[in-house]
Amino acid sequence: MKNFDEAIAQKGLELPLVEEFYSLQGEGYHTGKAAYFIRIGGCDIGCRWCDSKMSWNPSLHPLVSIDVIVSNALKTAANAVVVTGGEPSLFNLKPLTEKLKVHKIKTFIETAGAKPLTGNWDWICLSPKRQSPPDESFYKIANELKVIIYDDEDYHWAEEVASKVNKDCILYLQSEWSRYEQNIPAIVNYVKAYPKWNVSLQAHKFMHIP
Numbered sequence: 001m002k003n004f005d006e007a008i009a010q011k012g013l014e015l016p017l018v019e020e021f022y023s024l025q026g027e028g029y030h031t032g033k034a035a036y037f038i039r040i041g042g043c044d045i046g047c048r049w050c051d052s053k054m055s056w057n058p059s060l061h062p063l064v065s066i067d068v069i070v071s072n073a074l075k076t077a078a079n080a081v082v083v084t085g086g087e088p089s090l091f092n093l094k095p096l097t098e099k100l101k102v103h104k105i106k107t108f109i110e111t112a113g114a115k116p117l118t119g120n121w122d123w124i125c126l127s128p129k130r131q132s133p134p135d136e137s138f139y140k141i142a143n144e145l146k147v148i149i150y151d152d153e154d155y156h157w158a159e160e161v162a163s164k165v166n167k168d169c170i171l172y173l174q175s176e177w178s179r180y181e182q183n184i185p186a187i188v189n190y191v192k193a194y195p196k197w198n199v200s201l202q203a204h205k206f207m208h209i210p
């Protein structure tokens, strides 16, 4: 990955901040709940349909101290922070989560599971990508599995990863956004046929919020 600074990533005291904002969660188990979002730069998984391509190169984003990030979150009424990316597992997130915990902020993460997770998390959403399978450690700790359906091959991938996660992990299928109209009928039928799955909608996109 271009200009990825391993030393900075390992310290976790500054993070390449793509954006931060207060909104509602739009996907998965916590849909509809308010949260402060922190999008960290850096990802080399290369999903062709990625809607966060601006996050791929971490050097394009300012390194921001976690003290500043936490104080910005505290200016809102948020009681939960969602750390997303990019691929946040590339960074040591222990310092960030410790600071959030001091302020009794719940810590949620959205990750493809590229590297073993650091930090103290209240909710782990694993969204694995088939071209870059997650670190095996995530299967035991994921609270939620969210598989993006782009084409039919993704159903096989969904079943493969679902067979590995812990028994309490909640299973979601979510259409890739640009294919929502064409994919959703098949996803609905799939969930009816295999009711261990749930549908996740990108509700924030329907609400026209970030």
Ligand code: SF4
Binding pocket: 043, 044, 045, 046, 047, 049, 050, 051, 052, 053, 055, 085, 086, 087, 112, 129
């Ligand atoms: S893992 Fe996430 S950020 Fe990385 S390319 Fe795929 S969708 Fe984009």
